Each structure stands twice: as structure tokens, then as C-alpha cells.
Amino acid sequence: MEPSLDSNGKLIVCEGKSSRIYQMRDKSSNKKMALKCYHWNDPVLELRYQHLADIKKNNDISFIVPCKFIPQGTTIQGETNPVLLMDWIEGVPFREFIFRAAGVPRILDKLARLVLRIERKMYRAGLAHCCIEPDHIMLGSNASDERGVLILLDYDNIWVPSLAHRNILEISNPDYQHPGRLKEGIYGPLADRFPLLLFYTSLTAIKVMGPKFLKEKAPEQGLLFSKHDLENPNDSQIFKELLGQKDPFLRGLILEIQDSLARPMAWIPTLEDSVKNITQEAEKGSFGWAEVNFDSLPDTGPIEEESHSISLKDTINEMAATAANRILHGDFDAGIQLYIDCCERDPGNLQCRKKLRDAQMKKLDNKPPSGFGLGRSTKSRVQGWLKSSQFAKALEAGEEGLTYNPWDSAAMRVMGRAADGLGFNDTASWLFQSALKISPNDLEILQDLAEFLERQQDFRSARILWEKILRLNPSDQEAKDRAKELGASETMKRMTDNRDVIISSAPKEVTALAEEQRIRTLIQEKPQWAPYYIELTNLLKKANRLEEAESILRIGIVQSEGDKKLLLEIAHLEKLILTKRIDELKHILSQDKTWPFAKIAEDCLKTEQRRRDSELLKLRVEADPANMASKLELGQMLVELGEIDAAITELQQSRKDPRLSWKALISLGKCFSIKGNATLARRNLEDALKSLPQTEDSFRKEILFSLALSYASENDFAKAVEIGNEIANIDFTYQGIGKLLDEWLLRSKQGQ
Known part of the structure; x- marks a missing residue:
């Protein structure tokens, strides 16, 4: 060579x-x-x-x-x-060839059919290119010497089911990508659907409109559409011009692009299905010329929205009045449930939430219950919804828990973060303040409220809270630095008297942009300061810009030399992205139950989720080495991931805690069984039996069954029968123990 x-x-x-x-x-x-x-x-x-x-x-x-x-x-x-x-491919770049063939409808038709074929064959092969753009397509000859075909190039970002957890390595040309993909970082089997729809539509439009139209309208890099057109389809001149054409099939394709831009990427149909449906509708006259008349279309959007909001407001008021009446007559359960329903329908309705809390406390005679805190399952649900950024669900689960203990400050703190995530500032402030009133020296509540007030630019109140945190914990360097910085911010704010007016009157998008720029400036000034990266990440997550958020966190981890808070934050974010990918696969299966690659990809993603969970647990264990419950959970998770030696280390430490020892010993028995050490496996299982609580019958049967199988595998059938009889005495139907006993008895007699 x-x-x-x-x-x-x-x-x-x-x-x-x-x-x-x-x-x-x-x-x-x-x-x-x-x-x-x-x-x-x-x-x-x-x-x-x-x-x-x-x-x-x-x-x-x-x-x-x-x-x-x-x-x-x-x-x-x-x-x-x-x-x-x-x-080496001898051919012509795709965009260049389109300009050459713009006046030959027959060739454009063939290219459109080739685009359809590529999508169909990649989907059937369980493959996605994930970086479709003209620079990665040529017109040439393939390995079978078939001439005049499309050849895809650059496979660095391909998606395959067994690597579904991996990320894209290169951002595609935004002129050909769904804006949602650029913001959310979606990477999966559906990534090519939108760009191929754009290609197919562009070829159809050029065939209808002719080469002159292409020369006049083509952007510098795209064919017909630009990033601006895709982000602002209602203001796009090219969309309006193509929708105004008489060709019904072309108009159907443009409407399909607009529909695709308005829906999540996972809901975009295959190009083959889109073309089939548009063809059928065009033949029925659904996309006829008479339907398009921009000047005569009534502007009904705001009216419908207003009537909807009035209807919701009336419904909430009626439900709240009924709730108040029920409570007045002593039916607290019905009244509280009605208030909860009001809050679910309108999560930002602070008045209903306050009345709900009053009713919850009044039901308990305004006396906190002896059992403080949310139940374990409710607490995990609230935290789970919050971690997955499903803030409304977190609020709902929190209110359910507060019905049993409306003085639970920890629940209020988490709910405050959820309300903040939804942009309900008044509700978030009230929840944080309520939590602080109950637990005035709780460092987590103080910190969350301080950060919230700082985002609201109430620098004075935020500074006071950070100073209180510092008094309670003099070694907290973060509190010391933040109090000092906020003092400077407070002074600057007083010097700009009209700033509050400007901010309050600015549109939400403008204030969000200004806030983003403010934080980015702070990062430039102090790149090693981890809290700034978390603040910017939270802002980007609210805008669903997950890929940007991940990129910011990775920069922050390098600059802060591996700050643990940033490591935790990126682990949570990566889990959120994995969850989105699993949801995408579920949607594919709902549309095509025969697609054979979904199960492979889903298993891959779920394994990666468990791996990320284990990484989070490792960080938690490092932060609190004495927490044996975390060590046990980490050890059990490592067993699932097949990291047996690492699991044994964690489990052997956690078995020292008498409350957890039997669970750790069961898992250790599994570990040594996997490693082929039957002696140590049995020893740990027998020790587990000794410390097992009397009420744990299901685990008792599991341990005994494992021991019986272990002895039987070494031809000690007499011992296997002895243990098997114990299982049969508890549950004769367990794991077919009756038949196994007959077999072991026979083998035992044959060996005598």
C-alpha cells in the first residue's frame, strides 16, 4: 500500500x-x-x-x-x-449532483426512491447513521458495481442495538436536524427519520419548482431548508412558499415536516409510512389548493387558549368551594382529596395548596404525629420523580405524603425544588419557607432556599442564609465564598436602581437568556467554582437542552478537578438521558411489535442504568464510608452487573452491621457460588440462616433451596434430602421440591 x-x-x-x-x-x-x-x-x-x-x-x-x-x-x-x-469511492457529492440534476425530474424521482430504500434497509438491519447530511452522501457505484446509487459515508456515529447506551461523537449539520435533537441530544434508531424526510421533501420540491428555484432559495450549506427555518417554521418564507404551491403531494410533505417539528422525535413516523399516507390523502384531495389561504385563516389560537384557561379556573374554584364545604362539615378526607385534585390540575395554584395544608393540619388537631417523615416508599417516589425531572409528579407524590404528616420539612424542601423546576416561584418560595419554619437549622433547607433566592436575584436574603449556614457549620468553605460574592452582587444591584423594572417587564425567554449569560460570565471569571456549573446545568435542563448541560458538566469536572457534586450531577443527567432512550424504544414497539432489535437495545440501556446507579452509590459510599446500608446496596448492584470481586468487598463490610448481616450473607453466598467456591457459598448461606428474622419465610426457603442444590451438585444427596425436607415442611410446592426430593432420595439409596 x-x-x-x-x-x-x-x-x-x-x-x-x-x-x-x-x-x-x-x-x-x-x-x-x-x-x-x-x-x-x-x-x-x-x-x-x-x-x-x-x-x-x-x-x-x-x-x-x-x-x-x-x-x-x-x-x-x-x-x-x-x-x-x-x-475509494469515485462519485459526485450529493449536494453538487442535485444542482446538476435539478432540471431532470426522472433523476430526482430516482434519488427520492433511493432515499426511501436507505431508510427501509437500515431500519430492518437495526442500524442508524445518526449524522445524515449532504457531506456524508455521494452518488457513485457501490461494491456490487451498481452505478448511480447513493453511498453513505462517515460511520463514526452509527447506532446499533448493543451500543445503545453510547453517545454521539459529532454534532450533525443543524440545517438537516430536528431542533429537538440538537437540544435534547437524542441518539437512537430514529435519529435519521427527520433528515431523510427533509431530503425526500427537498428532492420533491426541486422537481416541482425547477432549477431556478433551487439556485434562488438554497442556503449556503443546506438544500432548501436552514436551521432558522426548522426552528421557526411559522415564520419561514420557504415553508410559506412551498405550502402555497398547487402540487398536493408536495404540500402534504411540507405539512408533515411541520407536524414533525411540533412533536417529539420519537413520534416521527418512518418515511415510508409518511409517503404512503400523504399519497393516499393527496388522492382524496385532502391537500387541495383551496385549503391554503394564509390571509383568510382565522386567528383562533389565543381565543381557544383563553377559553380553556377560564374553564380550568372555573373548575378549580368550584372544586375548592366544595372542598371547603366538606371540611366545614367534618369530612376531612373528601375535602383534602378535592384540594389535592385541584393542585394536580393546576400545580402553580398557591391558594389551593395553602388551603390544603391548613386542612391537613386541622385534621390532625394541629399536632405533629409521633412518626416524623415520609414513608419509605413515598419518599423514594418523590425523590425519583425529582431526579427524573418530572416535577409535577414529585409535587403530587409529596402532597400524598404530607396528608399523613403535614409538618414533614424534608418533603416540603424536595417539593420546593420541584416547584422551582416548574417555574412556580411563589409556590417554591412558600414551600421552602414553610420547611424552614419547621426546621430552622436544617442545612439542606437553608442551602436550597439560599440558592433559590439567589436565582430570584434576592441577593440580600440569600446572603443572610449563607451566613447562617456558615455559623452553623464554620468549616463550610462554600458558604463562606457564596456569602462574600452575594455581598458584592447586592451592592451592584443597589447601584442599578432600574434593573428590577427591566427584568420584571422582560419576556421570560429574554430573562432566561440574560440569566444564562450571567452564569456563563461567572464561570469565565471563576472556572474552578463547581456551583456555577450546577446552576447553569439546571437552567439548561429546564429548557430541555440536555446535551449542552452534559457538555457543561464535563467541562466543570475538568476545571474543578473532579468535584463530587458535579460527578453526582452528571450521573443523574446521564440517567435521565438513558430513560428518554428507553421511552423511545417503547414507543417504537408500540408502533412495530415485530422489530427484533428493541429488546437488545433496552437490555443494553437498562444494564447501563444499573451501572450508573452503582457509580452514584460508590460516590455516596465515598462520602459516607460508615453507611453500611449504602455498601450493601452497592454490593448487591455489583452482583447484578457481574463485578463479583468488587461486590464481595462491599458485602463483607456491610455484613458487620447486625441489622443488615443476613442480607449481605445471602448475596455473599451468591458471589462465591458464581466463583465456584461451594464451601464458602454454603458457609455464608448457613450464617445467613442463623441471623435471619423469623418472619422472613420467603428468604428462608430461598437459602435452604440454594444449600440443597449445592449439596446435591457435589453428590451429597443425604444432606440435600435433609435440607429439602425442611423446605417441603414450609412449602411443598416451592421450586418443585417434591420431585427433587424423590430424585435425591433415589440417588441417595443408590449410593449406599
Whole structure:
């Protein structure tokens, strides 16, 4: 293999975004090859190309170029990076070819059919390119020497089911991507649907409108549509112009794009289904010219919204009046439930929430119950909803718990964070203040309220709270720094008298943008300060800009040298992204129950979720090494993940706690059984039996059954029968123990 030279004796090379591609020549066959040299390395690259090679062997995807990934490709100044060797494709870049063929409808029709074929075959192969744009498509010949076909290039970001938990390595051209993908960072089997819909629609529009239209309307990089058009379809001139055409099929496609922009990406149908449905509707006359008349369309949106809000307000008022009447007549349960229903329908209705709390306290004669705090299941639900950013659900679960103890300050604190997440500032403030009134020296409540007030630019109140935190905990360096910084912010605010007026009168989007810019400026001034990154991340999460939030946190982790709060925050964010991907797969299955790759991808994502959970637990254990419950939970999770040696370490420490010892011993028995050490497995299981509470019959049967199987596997059938009889005495139907006893008895007699 040697590099090819042009007529001037120079290397033939193409510059990519993150690599350089050289034309090479095989000396023996004289065949041209492409050598892609990366300037960087990522372990997922090799995995993706391995899976791609396997998929290509078993599927007809001739639009994918055969390639060979070489991990140890180049070494420059001691740094080793991979290379990719593939066939050299002779052809024309997609965008350039479209401009050449814009006046030939027959060719445009063929290209549109090829786009359809690519989507169909990739979906059937369980594959998504995830970086579809004209720079990654050529018109040329494939490996089967089929001429005039579309060839996809650049497979660094491909999605395959067994790597569903991995992230995209490169952001695609925004002129071809759903704005939701750029904000949310969605990466999965549906990532190509929207860009392929854009390609198909662009080809149809060029066929209808002609080459002159393309030359006039094509943006610098896109075909017809730009990032601005996709983010603002109602104000887009190209959308309006194409919707005004007489061709019903073209108009149907434009309406499909607008519908896709208004819905979550997971709800975008396949291009094949879209084309089929649009064709049928166009034949019925559904997209006829008479339907489009922009000037005559009535502007009913605001009226409908107003009537809806009035209807909701009336309903809430009626329900609240009924609730008050029920409580007046002593029917507290019915009244409280009605108030809870009001809060669920209108989470920001502070008046209803205050009346609900009064009713909850009055029901208990205004005396806090002896059992303080939420129940374990309710508490985990509230925290779970909060972690997954489902703030309304967190508020609902919190109110259910407060019905039993309306003085639970911990619940109010979590609910305050949820209300803040929804943007209900008055409700959040009231919940935080209520929690603080009950627990005035609770450091978590003080910190959450201080951070909330700082976001509301009430710097004076926030400073006072941070100073109180510092008095309660003099070693808290964060409290010391924040109090000092807020003192400066308070002074600056007093110097700008009209600032409050400007902020209060500005649109919500403007104030959010100003707040984002303020935090970014603070990060530039003090890049190692972790709380700024968390504050900016929370702002981005509210706007559903998850990918940006993750990127900010990774920068913060580097700058702060691994701050644990940032590590926890990114672990929570990654779990949220994984949950979104699982939801996307569930939606695919609801539409196509026969798609065989969903289960593989879902198992992959759930395994990764457990891995992230274990990482969170490790951080918790590091922060509180004496917490044996966390060590036990971590050990059990590591067993599920197959990390047996690490699990044994955590479980052996947690078994020292008498309250947890039997659970730890059961898990240790499983660990040693997996490692093939039957002696240690039985020893731990027998110790578990000794410390097992009398009420735990299900675990008793499980332990005895494991012991019986262990002895039977070593041909000690007499011992297996002895233990099996104990199980049969408790539950004769358990795991078919009756039949096993017969078998072991027979084997025992044969061995005598």
C-alpha cells in the first residue's frame, strides 16, 4: 500500500471535520483505497466498526462501504491514533449532483426512491447513521458495481442495538436536524427519520419548482431548508412558499415536516409510512389548493387558549368551594382529596395548596404525629420523580405524603425544588419557607432556599442564609465564598436602581437568556467554582437542552478537578438521558411489535442504568464510608452487573452491621457460588440462616433451596434430602421440591 499522488506530485488528500483522508493504492491490485486518519481516539469507535462489519455481513446494505478499522494506526510524537481503511469511492457529492440534476425530474424521482430504500434497509438491519447530511452522501457505484446509487459515508456515529447506551461523537449539520435533537441530544434508531424526510421533501420540491428555484432559495450549506427555518417554521418564507404551491403531494410533505417539528422525535413516523399516507390523502384531495389561504385563516389560537384557561379556573374554584364545604362539615378526607385534585390540575395554584395544608393540619388537631417523615416508599417516589425531572409528579407524590404528616420539612424542601423546576416561584418560595419554619437549622433547607433566592436575584436574603449556614457549620468553605460574592452582587444591584423594572417587564425567554449569560460570565471569571456549573446545568435542563448541560458538566469536572457534586450531577443527567432512550424504544414497539432489535437495545440501556446507579452509590459510599446500608446496596448492584470481586468487598463490610448481616450473607453466598467456591457459598448461606428474622419465610426457603442444590451438585444427596425436607415442611410446592426430593432420595439409596 502506498499513497497516491496527483499530476503535480502532491498527496491526494481530503480534509474532514475531525480527520484527514488520503487516497492510497494497493501495489498488487492497483486498486484505489481511502485511508482515514483520526486526530483523536475513542474506544467506542472500534466497537462501532466491529458491529457495523457484522451487520453488513448479514444484511443487504450496499450503500455502506466495506471498511477495516485499525486501532493502532498512526503514532505521531508518542500519540497513537486509529485509522480506517476502505474502498475509494469515485462519485459526485450529493449536494453538487442535485444542482446538476435539478432540471431532470426522472433523476430526482430516482434519488427520492433511493432515499426511501436507505431508510427501509437500515431500519430492518437495526442500524442508524445518526449524522445524515449532504457531506456524508455521494452518488457513485457501490461494491456490487451498481452505478448511480447513493453511498453513505462517515460511520463514526452509527447506532446499533448493543451500543445503545453510547453517545454521539459529532454534532450533525443543524440545517438537516430536528431542533429537538440538537437540544435534547437524542441518539437512537430514529435519529435519521427527520433528515431523510427533509431530503425526500427537498428532492420533491426541486422537481416541482425547477432549477431556478433551487439556485434562488438554497442556503449556503443546506438544500432548501436552514436551521432558522426548522426552528421557526411559522415564520419561514420557504415553508410559506412551498405550502402555497398547487402540487398536493408536495404540500402534504411540507405539512408533515411541520407536524414533525411540533412533536417529539420519537413520534416521527418512518418515511415510508409518511409517503404512503400523504399519497393516499393527496388522492382524496385532502391537500387541495383551496385549503391554503394564509390571509383568510382565522386567528383562533389565543381565543381557544383563553377559553380553556377560564374553564380550568372555573373548575378549580368550584372544586375548592366544595372542598371547603366538606371540611366545614367534618369530612376531612373528601375535602383534602378535592384540594389535592385541584393542585394536580393546576400545580402553580398557591391558594389551593395553602388551603390544603391548613386542612391537613386541622385534621390532625394541629399536632405533629409521633412518626416524623415520609414513608419509605413515598419518599423514594418523590425523590425519583425529582431526579427524573418530572416535577409535577414529585409535587403530587409529596402532597400524598404530607396528608399523613403535614409538618414533614424534608418533603416540603424536595417539593420546593420541584416547584422551582416548574417555574412556580411563589409556590417554591412558600414551600421552602414553610420547611424552614419547621426546621430552622436544617442545612439542606437553608442551602436550597439560599440558592433559590439567589436565582430570584434576592441577593440580600440569600446572603443572610449563607451566613447562617456558615455559623452553623464554620468549616463550610462554600458558604463562606457564596456569602462574600452575594455581598458584592447586592451592592451592584443597589447601584442599578432600574434593573428590577427591566427584568420584571422582560419576556421570560429574554430573562432566561440574560440569566444564562450571567452564569456563563461567572464561570469565565471563576472556572474552578463547581456551583456555577450546577446552576447553569439546571437552567439548561429546564429548557430541555440536555446535551449542552452534559457538555457543561464535563467541562466543570475538568476545571474543578473532579468535584463530587458535579460527578453526582452528571450521573443523574446521564440517567435521565438513558430513560428518554428507553421511552423511545417503547414507543417504537408500540408502533412495530415485530422489530427484533428493541429488546437488545433496552437490555443494553437498562444494564447501563444499573451501572450508573452503582457509580452514584460508590460516590455516596465515598462520602459516607460508615453507611453500611449504602455498601450493601452497592454490593448487591455489583452482583447484578457481574463485578463479583468488587461486590464481595462491599458485602463483607456491610455484613458487620447486625441489622443488615443476613442480607449481605445471602448475596455473599451468591458471589462465591458464581466463583465456584461451594464451601464458602454454603458457609455464608448457613450464617445467613442463623441471623435471619423469623418472619422472613420467603428468604428462608430461598437459602435452604440454594444449600440443597449445592449439596446435591457435589453428590451429597443425604444432606440435600435433609435440607429439602425442611423446605417441603414450609412449602411443598416451592421450586418443585417434591420431585427433587424423590430424585435425591433415589440417588441417595443408590449410593449406599
